[in-house]
Amino acid sequence: MKLIYNVQDKPKFGQLLVFGFQQVLAILAATIAVPTIIGNGMSQSAALFGAGVGTIVYLLFTKFKSPVFLGSSFAFIGSMFAAFSGAAAESTLGHFGLILGSVFAGLVYVVIAIAVKFAGVKWIDKLMPAVVIGPTVSIIGLSLAGNAVSDLTLGKVMTEVASQTIENGQIVETTSLVSAANPYVALICGLVTLFTVVICSVYGKKMTKLIPFIIGILAGYVVAAIFTVIGIKTDNTALQVIDFTVFHGMKFFSIPDFTFAKALTDIKQVNPQYIATVAVAYIPVAFVVFAEHIADHKNLSSVIEKDLLKEPGLHRTLLGDGVGSIAGSLFGGCPNTTYGESVGCVAITGNASVVTILATAVMCMVISFFGPFVTFLASIPNCVMGGVCITLYGFIAVSGLKMIQDVDLGENRNLFVVAVILICGIGGLTVSFGKVTLTSVACALILGIFTNLIVPHKATDKVELEA
Numbered sequence: 105m106k107l108i109y110n111v112q113d114k115p116k117f118g119q120l121l122v123f124g125f126q127q128v129l130a131i132l133a134a135t136i137a138v139p140t141i142i143g144n145g146m147s148q149s150a151a152l153f154g155a156g157v158g159t160i161v162y163l164l165f166t167k168f169k170s171p172v173f174l175g176s177s178f179a180f181i182g183s184m185f186a187a188f189s190g191a192a193a194e195s196t197l198g199h200f201g202l203i204l205g206s207v208f209a210g211l212v213y214v215v216i217a218i219a220v221k222f223a224g225v226k227w228i229d230k231l232m233p234a235v236v237i238g239p240t241v242s243i244i245g246l247s248l249a250g251n252a253v254s255d256l257t258l259g260k261v262m263t264e265v266a267s268q269t270i271e272n273g274q275i276v277e278t279t280s281l282v283s284a285a286n287p288y289v290a291l292i293c294g295l296v297t298l299f300t301v302v303i304c305s306v307y308g309k310k311m312t313k314l315i316p317f318i319i320g321i322l323a324g325y326v327v328a329a330i331f332t333v334i335g336i337k338t339d340n341t342a343l344q345v346i347d348f349t350v351f352h353g354m355k356f357f358s359i360p361d362f363t364f365a366k367a368l369t370d371i372k373q374v375n376p377q378y379i380a381t382v383a384v385a386y387i388p389v390a391f392v393v394f395a396e397h398i399a400d401h402k403n404l405s406s407v408i409e410k411d412l413l414k415e416p417g418l419h420r421t422l423l424g425d426g427v428g429s430i431a432g433s434l435f436g437g438c439p440n441t442t443y444g445e446s447v448g449c450v451a452i453t454g455n456a457s458v459v460t461i462l463a464t465a466v467m468c469m470v471i472s473f474f475g476p477f478v479t480f481l482a483s484i485p486n487c488v489m490g491g492v493c494i495t496l497y498g499f500i501a502v503s504g505l506k507m508i509q510d511v512d513l514g515e516n517r518n519l520f521v522v523a524v525i526l527i528c529g530i531g532g533l534t535v536s537f538g539k540v541t542l543t544s545v546a547c548a549l550i551l552g553i554f555t556n557l558i559v560p561h562k563a564t565d566k567v568e569l570e571a
Contacts, residue, residue, distance in 0.1 A: 108314060108454040111171055111408055115457055119311070123455055124463030126318045128471070130449040130496060131155070131175045131464075132481050133489045138176035138438050144188050144198055146437050148482065149360035149472040151176050154436020156468035158428035162440075163462055165424030166416045171458040172404055173446035173465070174428050176438035179393045179543060180209070184438070186385035199437060200367035204379065205386035206433035212390035213426025217419040225413045228398065236552045238507030239522045241403045243529030243548050244396070244444050245500030252497050255490030256294040259285030259328070259345035260483060283486070286342040289331055290487035293345055297324030297491030305452055305495075314453050317492055324488035345485045355475045363437035386439075388537070393441060395549045397425055400442040403503055407451045448496035451503060517559040525552035 109115060115123060135155050139146035159174045187201030232240075263284035283290065301320035304312050312319065328345040335343030398413070401421055405412045412421060429439040450456050471477035513519050529548035536542070542550070 106454060107408065107456050109457040109460070111169060111410070111456050111458050113457045114459050115455075119314075120460060120463050121467075122311075122315055122318065123453075123457070123460045124467045126315050126453070127173055127446060127449055127460060127464035128467055128481070129317055129321055129484075130445045130492070131173050131443050132484075133493070134178070134443065134445060135175035135468075136482070138178060138181060138184075139436070142181065142184050142188070142437075145361065145366065146363075147361040149358075149478050150362050151436035151438050152468045152478070153360055153362070153472040154432035154434070154438060155440055156465040156472075157435055158432030158440035159461065159465035159468075161428035161431045162421075162424035162442075163458065163465070165427065166412075166420050168458045168462070169410075169416045170401070170404065170412050170421060170424075171408065171450055171456045171461050172400070172442045173461055174425065174432070174440035175443045175446075176436070177393065177429075177441035179396070179441065180205070180386065180389055180439045183209075183382075183385040183389050187382055199363050201378065201382045202363055202437040203367055203430075203433050205382045206430050206439045208383050208386045209390035209393075209439050210426035210430040212387055213394070213422045213429075216394060217422035217426070220422065221417075221419040225418050228413060228418070231553055231557075232398065232402075232549075233556070234507050235511045235518050235521050236525070236549070236556050237399060237402045238504050238511070239525040240399045240529070240545065240549045240552060241504030241507060242501045243504070243525065243545050244399060244403070245448075245497040245502075245504065246530055247532070247544050248444070248493070248497045249501075252490050252493035255486040255493065257287035257290045258283040258486035258490070259290050259293075260347035260350075260485045261285060261332075261341060261344040262347070263341060284341040285331075285345045285485075285487075289343055290328075290345055290485070293324050293328040293331065293485065294487035294491040296327045297321060297488045298494055300324070301492060301495050314455055316453065317449065320492060321484065321488055324491055325484060328485050328488060345487065346483055348483070350479055350483050354479050357473060358475060360435075360472050362435045364434045394422075395546055396543075397422065397442065399545070399549065400444065400447065402507070403444075403500065404442075404447050404450070406503060406507060407447060408456045444500045445493070445496045447503075448499040451499050452495060517556075520559060521552055521556045524555045525549070 114120075136148040136151055139148050139151045155173070155175045162170070162174050183205055184202060187205050188198035261284040262281040264281060297320045300323040301316045304316035304319050308316065325346070331343045332346045332348065335341060398418070401412045401418070425440070425442065429441075432438065432440045446461070471481075508522065511518050511522070513522065525548045528551050529544050532544045533547045534542060534544055535547055
């Protein structure tokens, strides 16, 4: 694919701000979703700040040669819950556990990085050739497809829905919050966003082609705002897609609730048993995320047409990811990871400028202090972000398939390796060991590697593929 801005290119300052904001929009939903899911007093603004810090650390370790943003990692959600469940409910001790866990995970990356430094990366090419890594990258995008599609019919305005369940022979009434917007209204907003991004990317010229996500999100937001205003005027909640109430009582400037500040208040209560609990929750997951780290960087390497595992080197990307997670968790509490949304944004826009990623990181840190920016970003409805994510996740899936263009799928061994990875990944195979869960991506990659190793390399059987 043709890059408009290469890794070391520097866009003009005004353009840089716009490109950086576009990356913010691309990574926003996932970055703030993790603290929202965990709860326990975690701050979305702090997570945004922490992601910015982690990304800057990563860029420093990779010598500003790897253009990707690091955001909150979903793989550690179970570990983060364990940090709080191992402490008293609502206790600040849990916040110390978040930092401690990130240190454990980061040290795993450091140890692996040292091993890679001495052993090199040739073993990775043998263990994970294109026939393994290609479909695995596709799974990263396809595994997120359900999230993008489900978001297409959701708005921000919520309403309570009553339901009844039978427990121990008795009827129990419960209530839950669901999107108040009519699914078809939300779908229209999402599709407006989707096709605006597509049209800008395909037919746009110069700047329009470089900022399709900003234009798409603004178009979808405007349509959603029109529906919402009509819904408010007519007292029809089915048309209300955007929750404008989030702007009520908004502070212009506020300091995020940084994790280290909460952790410092109760460190004296830490005991060895709690430290062991956090270690067991975080360390195994770090090994799983290591596999996804390689897949992400292989994908990014194919986009920028430079092997990042060799230059700046896998040991540097690992150190950047690990130390970046530790630094980021001090502020946001969330271990970070390289984002497929960021890679997709680079690929679709053709802007691989690492300075843009740096601008994105700084922008995340700055806007986390300003209420209007954070609130506006948080008010973007799910359906609009769903329209954007269809293109981002789809591009990840397609880029993985491009990696196996030269793989002979008429050969049995290749066919079976790809088949095992795709079916296990798309099927959502996960394996849990206590509080540690191997994600579908990790399971698919592990089984793909195993299949690739046990099938004879000199297989000459051909498969007759019928149309």
